[in-house]
C-alpha cells in the first residue's frame with residue numbers, strides 16, 4: 001500500500017485525468033505488473049519483438065517515434081528505439097515513475113500527457129451537455145514521424161469514458177459508445193504514413209479453477225480489427241492474482257495498420273502462453 005502511494009505521488013498526470021481515475025489505474029497497473037512479472041514476461045517480449053520488426057521498415061529520413069499508451073514502458077525496446085530515433089515521443093494520460101526516470105536519462109524522450117480518445121476532459125466539463133464523440137489526430141501533422149506504436153492500449157481506451165458516460169448520460173448505449181472509441185483510435189492510426197503497429201487485446205477469457213473458460217469477452221465491443229501478423233495469449237491475471245484459483249487470459253494481436261488490406265504479412269496464430 002505504501003509502495004502504491006509512493007508510485008502515485010511520483011506519477012505525472014494532469015488533475016483532470018486524476019479526477020477521472022487514470023492515475024489510480026496507472027498505479028494499479030504498475031503494481032500488478034510487479035506482482036505478475038513472470039506471467040507477463042513473454043507477452044512483453046513478444047510486443048518488443050513486433051516493435052523491432054516494424055522499426056526495420058522505417059524510412060531512413062524519419063527521426064521520430066510516437067508510442068501511444070507508453071505507461072511504465074515495460075513492453076518497449078527502449079535501447080533500440082533510442083539508438084534509431086532522435087525523438088521518442090511517449091504519449092499517455094499518466095506517466096509512472098519508470099517513464100519519468102527514462103526521460104531524465106535520455107534527452108531524446110519527450111513525455112506527452114494526452115488523452116487519445118479525445119473525450120476524457122469533455123466528460124467532466126459541466127459546459128458539455130451532450131455525450132462527446134471520440135476523435136483524435138494527435139501527432140498526425142508532426143514532422144519526421146517514422147514509427148507509430150499503439151502499445152497495449154486499445155482495449156483500455158473505452159474504460160474510463162464508459163464509466164463517466166454511464167454516470168452523466170445514463171441513457172447512453174455503452175457498447176456502441178465503446179465501439180466508437182475503438183474505431184476512432186483505428187482511424188487515428190490509419191492517418192499516419194509510416195509503419196504503424198497496433199498491439200492489443202482482442203479477447204478476454206475468464207478461467208475457473210478447473211480450467212473451464214466461464215466467460216469470453218470482446219474487449220473491443222465489436223469494433224473491426226484487421227487480421228494481424230501474430231496472436232498470442234497473455235496471462236494477465238495468473239492463478240494467485242485472483243481469489244480461489246481463478247485466472248484471466250487475454251488474447252493479444254499484433255497488426256500493422258499501414259499494411260492492413262494491402263497484402264500484409266500472412267496471419268499466423270501462436271499458441272504460446274505467457
Ligand SMILES: C[S@@+](CC[C@H](N)C(=O)[O-])C[C@H]1O[C@@H](n2cnc3c(N)ncnc32)[C@H](O)[C@@H]1O
Pocket residue numbers: 022026029068069070071072073074075091092093094114115116117120151152153156157
Ligand atoms: C495496459 S497499459 C500498457 C502500458 C505500457 N504499454 C506497458 O505495457 O508498459 C495501458 C496504458 O494505456 C493508457 N491509457 C488508457 N487510456 C488512455 C487514453 N485515453 N489516452 C492515453 N493513454 C491511455 C494507460 O494510462 C496505460 O498506461
